[in-house]
Amino acid sequence: MSDTQAITLPVTGMSCASCVGRVQRALAAEPGVTNAEVNLATETARITGSVGPVRLADVLAQAGYPTRTATTVLTIADMSCASCVGRVEGALLALPGVTSVSVNLAAETAQVQYIDGAVTDAALIAAATAVGYPATIAQGAQGGDATTALAARKDAEATDLRRRMIIAAVLTLPIFVTEMGGHVFPAWHHLIATSIGMQTAWIMQFVLTTLVLAWPGRSFFAKGIPALLRAVPDMNSLVALGTAAAWGYSTVATFAPGLLPPQGRVVYFEAAAVIVVLILLGRTLEARAKGRTGAAIARLVGLRPATAQVERNGQVASLDVAQIAVGDLVHVHPGERLAVDGIVTAGASWVDESMITGEPVPVDKREGAAVTGGTVNGTGALVFRTTRVGADTVLARIVQMVEDAQSARLPIQGLVDRITLWFVPAVIALAALTIAVWLILGPAPTVAHALVAGVSVLIVACPCAMGLATPTSIMVGTGRAADAGVLFRRGDALQTLQGVRVVALDKTGTLTAGRPELTDAIYADGFHPDRVLALAAAAESASEHPVASAIRRGAAQKGLDIPPATDFVSITGLGIAATVEGCKVLAGADRLMRREGVDMTAAPNAAGLAARGVSPLYVAIDGRFAGLLGVADPVKPGTPAAVAALRDMGLTVAMITGDNAVTARAIADTLGIDDVVAEVMPDGKVAALDRLRTAHGPIAFVGDGINDAPALASADVGLAIGTGTDVAIETADVVLMSGDLRAVVDALHVSRATMRNIRQNLFWAFGYNVALIPVAAGVLYPLNGTLLSPALAAGAMALSSVFVLTNALRLRGLKSFATPG
Incomplete structure (x- = not known):
């Protein structure tokens, strides 16, 4: 920018005068800035100079005080090919203050990020509309309204296109039969010539073709000609040029044949009409397919009931879900779907949460339990107090994550966009060159041959398939992943994940359940097992240690009555002592037993337990050894299969944990894990990731806890267990809604399959154009006399997009490893 201007930017992260000084110095040091004034109270910076707002935002970000940004999602109409995407992006990026634009041809949306306050919604709408693509603000994405609106819009569009296609086909059929039938069957040509005459037949074709172009084909001209006049031609421009050329030449041959040489007096009305029919057919199929790409979100949105029974002021009434407020009491009858998130205040039931977590077993819900909107109540009745409504519910956040991933731009898309932005102008130039070469070098009828070749090049080269190749695969792939409980929070993670070579796993809560359980029990002769366990649980009742909790749960699961304990003493590093029913009970390490003089002759060797990662707990009653209890954090049921599947995929599997080395190594040996890093702090996990990345290549890390957040952020792709902490989930690139590690395999499988699908689509789209443009131009004519008909070119072009x-829709059939079938 050359003109001096004053720009005011919102600045975040400032807390004191020194922050103000740093921001001011950073801005003042930028070439082109003549003055910078920073206000801590209003958290703004006013900059005078010739530097644009986007560059100033980069300066602020580098200084550690980024400007505040906002995002608007637009619905863009009339986009038909990849070149349209490039023009919409260019128009929006040209607005001062816009930092990034992501246009999705399949979803017909544009996600615009801009400096807060620098751009208005009206300016965004006007910019897109000015280049020929009418825009509106997309419906709120809360609950997937934008995606369901797209599906409804695509259904309506497909219905309209189908109607127009049928009208065009009915009008075209007599033309096709008259003209092409005469070429195939000479007798039919002779019959027409001797009955109504060829001139009459041509006039009939002129009338019908004109009706086709002016009625069902009118949209090609209404959109394509203005785009051409603005010097930003699109697919509609190609079709308009091609059909108009065929119609114009044929009209001259019909009504002013003297203007053409005798051998050039032929008509191509059928080509113009058939082109319209075939392209409308392709667009009809395309619209229906686009509507199906958002099927996953439609299913998720369908989990949300429209109404709920809400209690206010002692009265229960049916309210629309949008009217529910935080703090309301919601009554749920047996078999009903829960509307929003909350905490159970009354009642008891089993709730099916499989649609959210992927876990098939219903969960017991009683007073104090958390419930999630979209889940299905069982046979009991529940009353819960709402804690999250609207866009804050778990279901709405899931839908939002899927929508964000589906509208994301993958790095691979950048190359496609750069090529296709100039593709249509290049095609028009190539068609003009083709016509010129045929006019100069072609055989008679020269003009007719030049027309056929030029029109065929215009039609066959349309880049529709290129524009659809990436976004449709992303939409279907991320949607199928969501069905399997895998949510891509960042779209580019879909591409990055397929390239990882190492999967590093946290132990507690990821490989294991994260809650120790009683796994082993060996009792001494002369002691009743149930009594030993009951006394040990009673002695541990005052302890908060996880091992104590495991002992108490083990006794409760056996239905044992746990008597009260007195004289509780915690012996640091060794165990506990207490009096239960008059008996002195000791529970702890073997060192505690020896210190207290317990005869350990009958005690079994615990080395075998330790080798399996089980922590031994010795129990003594009145000074006599009574039993050995084994407590361990059990490996999740799906973990062994998940680790084996990851290794079968050619990946190195590592474990990074803060747990002790003996336990970690024991679990790793059991599961077949290749590399173990144990006894590390959170920053040590980051260092371990760096080492593994250097040794093997790109790395994915799977974790669930707050202490995993640094590692999740540091990995090339971070995957958070959805049952973990909010901090871990917010830091991760991918969220696994269930606690099942097999979902990691699903995530990798979806990533690899989607990227393979994108490469197939791009190969077809580019290969199709590379192969057929020369054929359409007539390179085969000197060899075998083949000249591609414009009608066949239209059919081939429509087939490419379909x-x-x-x-892309084949991705909907991907099988889930975590939830087979």
Whole structure:
């Protein structure tokens, strides 16, 4: 920018005068800035100079005080090919203050990020509309309204296109039969010539073709010609040029044949009409396929009931879900779906949460238990107090994550966009060159041959398939992942994940359940097992240690009555002592037993337990050894299969944990894990990731706790267990809604399959154009006399787009490893 201007930017992160000084110095040091004034009270910076707002935002970000940004999602109409995407992006990026734009051809949306306050919604709408693509603000994404609106819009569009296609086909059929039938069957040509005459037949074709172009084909001209006049031609421009050229030449041959040489007096009305029919057919199929790409979100949105029974002021009434407020009491009858999130205040029931977590077993819900909107109540009745409504519910956040991932731009898309932005102008230039070469070098009828070749190049080269190749695969792939409980929070993680070579796993809560359980019990002769366990649980009743909790749960699961304990003493590092029913009970390490003089002759060797990662707890009653209890954090049921599957995929599997080395090594040996890093602090996990990355390549880390957040952020792809902490989930790139590690395999499988699908689509789209443009231009004519008909070119072009969409929809059939079948 050359003109001096004053720009005011919002600045975040400032807390004191020294922050103000740093921001001011950073801005003043930027070439082109003549003055910078920073206000801590208003958290703004006013900059005078010739530097644009986007560059100033970069300066603030580098200084550690980023400007505040906002995001608007637009619904963009009339986009038909990849070149349209490039023009919409260019128009929006040209607005001062816009930092990034992501246009999705399949979803027909544009996600615009801009400096807060620098751009208005009206300016964004006007910029897109000015280049020929009418825009509106997308409906709120809360609950997937934008995606369901797209599906409804695509259904309506497909219905309209189908109607127009049928009208065009009915009008075209007599033309096709008259003209093409005469070429195939000479007798039919002779019959027409001797009955109504060829001139009459041509006039009939002129009337019908004009009706086709002016009625069902009118949209190609209404959109394509203005785009051409603005010097930003799109697919509609190609079709308009091609059909108009065929119609114009044929009209001259019909009504002013003297303007053409005798050998050039032929008509191509059928080509113009068939092109319209075939392209409308392709767009009809395309619209229906686009509507199906958002099926996953539609299913998620369908989990949300429209109404709920809400109690206010002692009265229960049916209210729309949008009217529910935080703190309301919601009554849920047996078999009903829960509307929002909350905490149970009355009642008891089993709730099916499989649609959220992927876990097939219903969960017991009683007073104090958390419930999630979208889940299904069992046979009991519940009353719960709402804690999250609207966009804050778990279901709405899941839908939002899927929508964000589906509208994301993958790095691979950048190359496609750069090529296709100039593709349509290049095609028009190539068509003009083709016509010129045929006019100069072609055989008679020169003009007719030049027309056929030029129109075929215009039609066959349309880059529709290129524009659809990436976004449709992303939409279907991330949607299928969501069905399997895998949510891609960042779209580019979909591409990055397929390239990882190492999967590093946290232990507690990821590989294991995260809650120790009683796994082993060996009792001494002369002691009743139930009494030993009951006394040990009673002695541990005052302890908060996880091992104590495991002992108490083990006794409760056996239905034992736990008597009260007195004289409780915690012996640091060794165990506990207490009096239960008049008996002195000791529970702890073997060192405690020896210190207290307990005869350990009958005690079994605990080395075998330790080798399996089980912590031994010795129990003595009245000075006599009574039993050995083993407590361990059990490996989750799906973990062994998940680790084996990851290794079968050619990946190195590592464990990084803060737990002790003996336990970690024992679990790793059991599961077949390749590399173990134990007894590390959170920053040590980051260092371990760096070492593994250097040794093996890109790395994915799977964790669930607050202490895993640094590692999740440091990994090339961070995957958070959805049952873990909010901090871990917010830091991760991918969220696994269930606690099942097999979902990691699903995430990798979806990533690899989607990227393979994108490469197939791009290969087809680019390969199709590379192969057919020369054929359409007539390179085969000197060899075998082949000249591609414009009608066949239209059919091939429509087939290309349909192929890409159909190939992308195959991703819906991916099988889930975590939830087979």
